[in-house]
Amino acid sequence: xxxxxxxxxxxxxxxGALVLLRCNYSSSVPPYLFWYVQYPNQxxxxxxxxxxxxxxxxxxxxxxxxFKKSETSFHLTKPSAHMxxxxxxxxxxxxxxGANSKLTFGKGIxxxxxx
Amino acid sequence: DSGVTQTPxxxxxxxxxxxxxxxxxxxxxxxxxxxxQSLDQGLQxxxxxxxxxxxxxxxxxxxxxxxxxxxxxxxxxxSSLELGDSALYFCASSRHLYEQFFGPGTRLTVL
Numbered sequence: 001x002x003x004x005x006x007x008x009x010x011x012x013x014x015x016g017a018l019v020l021l022r023c024n025y026s027s028s029v030p031p032y033l034f035w036y037v038q039y040p041n042q043x044x045x046x047x048x049x050x051x052x053x054x055x056x057x058x059x060x061x062x063x064x065x066x067f068k069k070s071e072t073s074f075h076l077t078k079p080s081a082h083m084x085x086x087x088x089x090x091x092x093x094x095x096x097x098g099a100n101s102k103l104t105f106g107k108g109i110x111x112x113x114x115x
Numbered sequence: 116d117s118g119v120t121q122t123p124x125x126x127x128x129x130x131x132x133x134x135x136x137x138x139x140x141x142x143x144x145x146x147x148x149x150x151x152q153s154l155d156q157g158l159q160x161x162x163x164x165x166x167x168x169x170x171x172x173x174x175x176x177x178x179x180x181x182x183x184x185x186x187x188x189x190x191x192x193x194s195s196l197e198l199g200d201s202a203l204y205f206c207a208s209s210r211h212l213y214e215q216f217f218g219p220g221t222r223l224t225v226l
C-alpha cells in the first residue's frame with residue numbers, strides 16, 4: 001500500500017522568496033515520486049519526477065526536489081517565487097508492478113504568491 | 116497541451132441519469148488511466164487500461180465502468196448518478212510506466 005502526506009493545505013510566500021512544499025510518502029516497494037501542478041480550471045502538469053539514480057531532480061519552471069529515503073520525503077523547492085507559480089501542487093507516488101502504475105496523490109497544497 | 120483530449124469539457128445532468136466521458140490518449144500511448152477529483156476525496160485513481168485490457172482497479176464504484184477500444188480511446192460510463200458523483204474526471208495516458216500525461220478533465224455536475 002502507498003500513501004502521500006502533504007502537510008498543510010495552503011502556503012503563502014512573497015514574490016522572490018523561497019518556496020518549500022513538503023511531501024512525505026509511504027511505500028512498501030521502492031517508490032517512483034512525482035510533483036504535479038494544477039492551474040485553475042486546468043489539468044495536471046508534470047513538474048518533475050524521481051525514478052532511480054540522482055536523488056536531486058530538476059524540473060520545469062525552476063523547481064527541484066530531493067528524494068531522501070531515510071526521511072521518506074520528496075520536498076519541492078524553488079529558490080525564488082514568481083507570481084505565475086500560484087497554483088495547486090500535488091505530490092504523488094507510484095509503485096510499478098507489471099504494467100500497473102497507478103498514482104496515489106496527496107491532498108494537494110495551494111501556493112499563493114504575494115506581490 | 117499534453118496531447119490528451121477529453122470530451123465533453125462540462126456535463127450537467129440529473130440524479131439517476133447515465134453519462135459517458137470520452138478520452139483520447141496521446142499518439143502511441145497504450146495505457147489510459149481515469150481519476151476522479153473531488154473536494155472531499157481529493158484525486159483518486161479509478162481504473163487503468165493497457166492496450167484494451169483492464170490492468171488495475173482503484174476506488175471505482177460498481178455503478179461506474181470503463182473500456183478501451185481498439186483505437187485506444189477510452190470511455191468512462193457513470194450510471195445511476197448521485198449528487199456525490201459531481202467531480203472533475205481526469206484521463207491520463209502513458210507510454211512509459213512512470214510518466215502520465217493528464218487531459219484537461221471533464222467537470223460533471225449532478226443536480
